[in-house]
Amino acid sequence: MYQSEYYLEKSRNTLADNLAAFGLAFVLHTIADGRARVRLQDGGAYYQVVCDPAIQPEWVENCAFFIGAPFLATYVKKIGGKAISGASVSLAELPVESRVVVDYEAERESNGQYFAWIKALSPKERGQAMRGELSGPTPPHPDWDIFRAINPAGLQAYNALVAQWWQAQTAFPQLLQVLLALSAAFPNPIDQAVQNWGRLCKQEGWKHEGQATATQLLNPTQGKGAASTKGVWRAPANVRNFWLLEWLKVVGLYQGGTTRVIKNGKDRKSYVLSPKNLGWSHHVAIMNDFRRAMTGSDSAVKLDILASLRYTQALLKHYEGAREEDFNAQLFGHPATDLVSGLETAFYKDMGNAIVTMNIASINLPNWVNLTSRTDLARMLEVLGEHISIVRSLREDRGDQFDLLVHYRNFLSGHDIKPFFVFTTAYSGFLVQQAERGEFVRPFTLPNLEVLLMNSDDENKTFQRITSTPGFRNMASAIRHSTVIPQSRKRKSAGTGPTVDVRYGLGQQLARKSTYPADFLAELGEFVFLYNAENAQLREKERNPFRRDVTTEDLDAITALVDEFGSKVVCNLLVAYGYAREKTTSKSEAPNVSEDMEFVMDEEDGENDDMEE
Secondary structure (H helix, E strand, O other): OOOOEEEEEOOOOOHHHHHHHHHHHHHHHHHHOOOOEEEEEEOOOEEEEEEEOOOOHHHHHOOOOOOOOOEEEEEEOOOOEEEOOOOOOOHHHOOOOOOOEEEHHHHHHHHHHHHHHHHHOOHHHHHHHHOOOOOOOOOOOOOHHHHHHHOOOOHHHHHHHHHHHHHHHHHHHHHHHHHHHHHOOOOOOHHHHHHHHHHHHHHHOOOOOOEEEOOOOOOOOOOOOOOOOOOOOOOOOOOEEEHHHHHHHHHHHHHHEEEEEEOOOOOEEEEEEEEOEEEHHHHHHHHHHHHHHOOOOEOHHHHHHHHHHHHHHHHHHHHHHOOOHHHHHHHOOOEHHHOEEEEEEEEEEEOOOOEEEEEEEEEEOOOOOEOOOOOHHHHHHHHHHHHHHHHHOOOOOOHHHHHHHHHHHHHHHHOOOHHHHHHHHHHHHHHHHHHHOOOOOOOOEHHHHHHHHHHOOOOOOHHHHHHOOHHHHHHHHHHHOOOHHHHHHHHHHOOOOOOOOOOOOHHHHHHHOOOOHHHHHHHHHHHHHHHHHHHHHHHHOOOOOOOOOOOHHHHHHHHHHHHHHOHHHHHHHHHHHHOOEOOOOOHHHOOOOOOOHHHHHOOOOOOOOOOOO
């Protein structure tokens, strides 16, 4: 059992497996106490935790007891005070410190004071408060949303697991040996671990509790009742698993997961990282930044997208500050998905006194985040920030904007560029529509768009060969000067000064005709005819149109590209480039709202939490 590699098999293929793996990595990292590097890897049918050097017997023998997860104390009316619901220990037996016992009601009251203070601030002060430049009440506990998810539905089972680990501290090295033996081989010898635990309980005179309730928060596919391979009757009782595995999942929720309440409701989504090759010490710092960035609530689809983008952002920011050569080598020349493939998700529907798992899925990290050197970090962080800003501006309760969010999520989940082109084509119409209403919508910027496309290019460099053609650039510029640019000038001039017609729906018209090359080229030719004619009319009136004509050489170049690569890909790139800004949006054009402020202000202050009776 004293070795360098430990295993946890993927028995559920849900976030439950990931949670247990993070819990095991935490235990091994704590045992090593800085004497070994711990790495969490995906082995296909199992997760593997690698310790370099191997775990030593004396480390286990001399390991001081650690809690792993705190007790959650709530107010119980019939007792008339604080209690550890579900636990076999009383509050009086526990030390009064936050790492061991969390006072749920005190934390909720503190949150209420904090959010009342936030709401009373001006928009400028709120931004300062978010950046830590303004002192005020204590911010919410970093794990507050986990506490809310546990209470009340999973409180008793949670505290029972924490209590069982707590009571075993009198024979702590032996408890660790049971856990190490369980994870020392693949497949995991669970039956043998149960027997080892039983012998330890008999030896120490403990009550033998080998099984624990598998709560849906930690096991989204396991609840009351069970699915069987045969049509047999099963009592609708709680599903139970070996308690040490369930305890690992509890710890893993704090170490590798986060859970958020859906905006304007009580439904919930949980996110747990899917590690591929993740160093533990770096993971802790990245995870802390990620969870801070995910403060607050939002709509379901948008939360999925933001979880993926914000974790990638936190990952790159950590690398930006790192100076270790071996750490840098993990990322440079490799996509971010080589470290963490994505996040496992579960959607829980609130049913009043219980929660029901409604959906289990996964969301990938963007595979176009691929750096070759440290100089690429700033640009990639700028690209991620732009995408986050665009996604956050969309509202899921609006039909057209909901479709946009779904297209973008499909782009992330499928590692496929096609849904992104569907998104950019639909977003082009939305961009013009919102601008006509006088509402600011952030467009993509051309340099940042090129970063994504070049990193998503195929081995033949199709995108690069198309977009580097002068004729393509000139045609995209013509589209830009017929849509977003004249609309911007029209808004700024308020009807005065030289303007040209805004070609509403041009991107969608070209996309509709892109299935057949001849139809697409005919549609593009009609646009060029009107575009050049409008330029000629303005010059005739001695009014500078501020744009150059499309030439026959440009049309020939586009025709040649269509012949070689097809009308669909050429059209997608033309629309994406044509509706992007050539430079970064200036601060004066951006909305006068702190980017993170709206996200934080959506957070509930706990007033809807159910109290345990």
